[in-house]
Amino acid sequence: MVIPGEQPFYASVTGNAPELDACRILVVDDDASLRRTLPRALAREGRSFDESATVADAIAALERQRYNLILLDYRLPDGTGLDVLDWLTRHERDEAVIIISGEDAIDAAIGALRGGADDYVRKPYHLAQLQRTVESTLHKTTLEHANQAMSQRLRASERLHRFLVESSPDLIFTLDTEGRFTYINPRVTQMLGYERASLMRRPFSTLVMAEDVDRINSLMFARGNTPGESFNVELRLRRNRETLIEGGVESTTVSLTGIPMPGSKGRISNGLYGVARDISERKRAEEIITFQAYHDQLTRLPNRVLFKDRLELAIAQAQRRTGALAVMFIDVDRFKLVNDTFGHAEGDTLLRGIAARLSTTLRRGDTLARLGGDEFTVLLPDINHPEDAEIIARKILEALSLPFRLEHGDFRATVSIGIALFPRDGDTAEDLTRHADIAMYQVKRSGKNAFRFFDTELNAHYRERIALENDLRLALERAEFELYYQPQVSMKQHRVVGMEALLRWNHPAHGQIGPATFIPVAEEMGLIGDISHWVLEQACAQLALWRKEGFDDLRMSLNLSPHDFSRKDIVEMVTECVHRHAVPPAQIEVEITESMMMQDTIGVAAKVKAMREAGLSVAIDDFGTGYSALAYLQKFPVSTLKIDRSFVRDLDGPSTNPIISAITGIARGFGLHLIAEGVERAEQAETLRILGCDIMQGYLFARPGTAAQATAWLEVAPQPAMPH
Incomplete structure (x- = not known):
């Protein structure tokens, strides 16, 4: 060199x-x-x-x-x-x-x-x-x-060694036996702002921050120090205040390596040789990484990991003091609407605003965290009564009552809040958070913008729900589904002209379960598509079998979920199945709900039109319950109207049923088939016949039955005893 x-x-x-x-x-x-x-x-x-x-x-x-x-x-x-x-x-x-x-x-x-x-x-x-x-x-x-x-x-x-020491990026120094500087290289000026001449003969401890003095002294003057044996320690060195710019950092974090120097006898220390490396940037980077690991980057709030740590600590402290605490689970109502309407940037702005307002409602020792998306959690330690948590919940709802000003206009945000109490509702972080989440979902289902405490009945309900979901995932694989059929009878022809396919689940433990119980669960779980495909296959196969047995003009009705119409290939799925089973398309009738027709949020009208162009029949189930369906009959080329059972149930005579009279008139005016469902009494059937409705289905004729029972009805149509 x-x-x-x-x-x-x-x-x-x-x-x-x-x-x-x-x-x-x-x-x-x-x-x-x-x-x-x-x-x-x-x-x-x-x-x-x-x-x-x-x-x-x-x-x-x-x-x-x-x-x-x-x-x-x-x-x-x-x-x-x-x-x-x-x-x-x-x-x-x-x-x-x-x-x-x-x-x-x-x-x-x-x-x-x-x-x-x-x-x-x-x-x-x-x-x-x-x-x-x-x-x-x-x-x-x-x-x-x-x-x-x-x-x-x-x-x-x-000259070489002096150059290396004098030019070193590290602070290099020597101390005498009393810890005073005997040499210090020029790096001290750049690192700490001191002239090195001003530090000579001064104690090293004068540069150490007060919190670290005892620790470094114990290492420097330890009795066991042996010449040549080094020690390493991280500490903060004080910067010269006279050279600090306004707002500057008062200390520099260093990694110090100290080596006791041999004295004249070779075994007694004669001072210390030290090398201090500036690690401030590394420590700042570590702090940033640690912050990012435990905080949400959007709101700067604690994240799920840090919230769990604080909750577990609070539980341990509450157990020692026999105290109580509360956990809140907060979900923003209609948040997806903001993202879908204004974009994710506006959604992020709204989340930051909500986080700021939530923070203002909490006490000093409380913890607000963002779990992700539009979900927040709150830890309320040291509460004396459940009412304390209720007060905070009401403050939160009140704080969010004013609208948030977004770039595209004002938005009023509401939240659903679930509350779980320790030790009443659980003694672990997982249980308390889960139970607060369950209570929050109950608020969602009850209308949103409110709070609710967890109770054990909710827990039992959700345990049953989870068990049902687990069993439902395996139902198709285990062939536990079965189609039942209910006949649609023509009063004029005295025979069965159609069958409605109705899904049943033969649960191995709970027996037969109706669709009203498990279809909503299947829709939430995303299983409805596979189930609907199975129903379509079974219904088409059964209709093909009945046609071979001579029932050529029989019509098969089946229900599709609104979720099925979100599929781009729903029309292709139905028509392909119909053609594969060699069934005339006009003899397959797909039922849709009036509410789905009215919303038309997923292009239902276009898909209904495509089905009609493919020759399929389309019926509006529960017609009349929406009270505004007439305007949509122009848009939806349906073939059949089904009178809802709620109108049939209250039938007493022709003069007292203006709605049914109107529906029959609509069907005649648009040239549509008309079916009345839920017919249970002969008087109802007679009234419907007089009003012009010929095809009926209900318990008066037959309850839903197996394929074998349905075959018997085709051979001998079930006939009601009509009143004279």
């Missing part, structure tokens, strides 16, 4: 110097014989020699090459050896120099040594003396070079 602004230490040490394992020697002497003999006398493995006779030649050689050693004669033809020494000094060269001279004057030796020569040998000399001087000088030079390289390495290492 190279420190900015510095050269690598190895470059300054080696430069262009010769390698230490190869020794190059320059012999400078005007005596040619000496220049030849010295290399032979000083020859060693790895040594090489160059020679020069003058100062100029020597300087030229030095400009071309670096040497480990120069053997330099004092007297030269163009100067003295001092000239070479002077050149070496000016050019900051580090070659070792031994002056070889015949000068007797001491001044020559002094001048040479002062000029930078490493040694001085006077001529004549013994060869051994020269060899020792050369060996000693080379050895000393090698040591000096090694020492110089080591010193430069140490200086470079020191």
